[in-house]
Amino acid sequence: xxxxxxxxxxxxxxxxxxxxxxxxxxxxxxxxxxxxxxxxxxxxxxxxxxxxxxxxxxxxxxxxxxxxxxxxxxxxxxxxxxxxxxxxxxxxxxxxxxxxxxxxxxxxxxxxxxx
Numbered sequence: 001x002x003x004x005x006x007x008x009x010x011x012x013x014x015x016x017x018x019x020x021x022x023x024x025x026x027x028x029x030x031x032x033x034x035x036x037x038x039x040x041x042x043x044x045x046x047x048x049x050x051x052x053x054x055x056x057x058x059x060x061x062x063x064x065x066x067x068x069x070x071x072x073x074x075x076x077x078x079x080x081x082x083x084x085x086x087x088x089x090x091x092x093x094x095x096x097x098x099x100x101x102x103x104x105x106x107x108x109x110x111x112x113x114x115x
Contacts, residue, residue, distance in 0.1 A: 003043055009050055009074070010037040016054050016072065021092050023100060024061030030089040031056060033072055037084060051075050054086060061094040 010016075015030045031054065039048050056070035063069065070086040095103070106112075 004040055005043050007039045007041055007048065008036060009039065009048075010052075010072075012036055015089065016052075016086065017056070019056050019059060019069075021063065022058065022060045023095055024059075024063070024092040025095050025099075026092055029059065029063070029092055031069065031086050032089050034066065034068070034085045034087045037072075037074065037082070048076060050081070056086065059088070059092075061092050063088055064091050065089065 010033055012032055012035065015032060017031050018028050019031055020028050037052075039050070041048060052075065053073045054070060055073070059069050066087055068085040069088060072084045072086050073080055074082040074084070
């Protein structure tokens with residue numbers, strides 16, 4: 001076992017991006033992997049040159065940490081070697097109707113509406 005090492009690519013605290021939350025108490029949330037991404041390699045072998053791609057679904061509130069919101073695909077070159085679920089970094093509750101109205105009114109005044 002002395003000739004092997006565990007190489008960590010991403011941890012559960014690694015923020016992979018931010019996405020909007022539909023009707024949530026917060027407008028956006030950070031996306032993280034559900035589990036640590038590690039590779040078991042020989043110490044004499046070169047490091048794995050892995051890349052990843054994320055695919056996030058539309059997130060509607062309420063959403064809890066641990067619920068799957070997308071997929072993380074890990075590639076070694078062009079070969080897909082692993083697929084891991086993505087989750088949100090924190091729980092997001094559903095916003096009440098009055099606060100959604102105020103938020104939309106603010107967006108109209110400030111000009112943050114999407115076409």
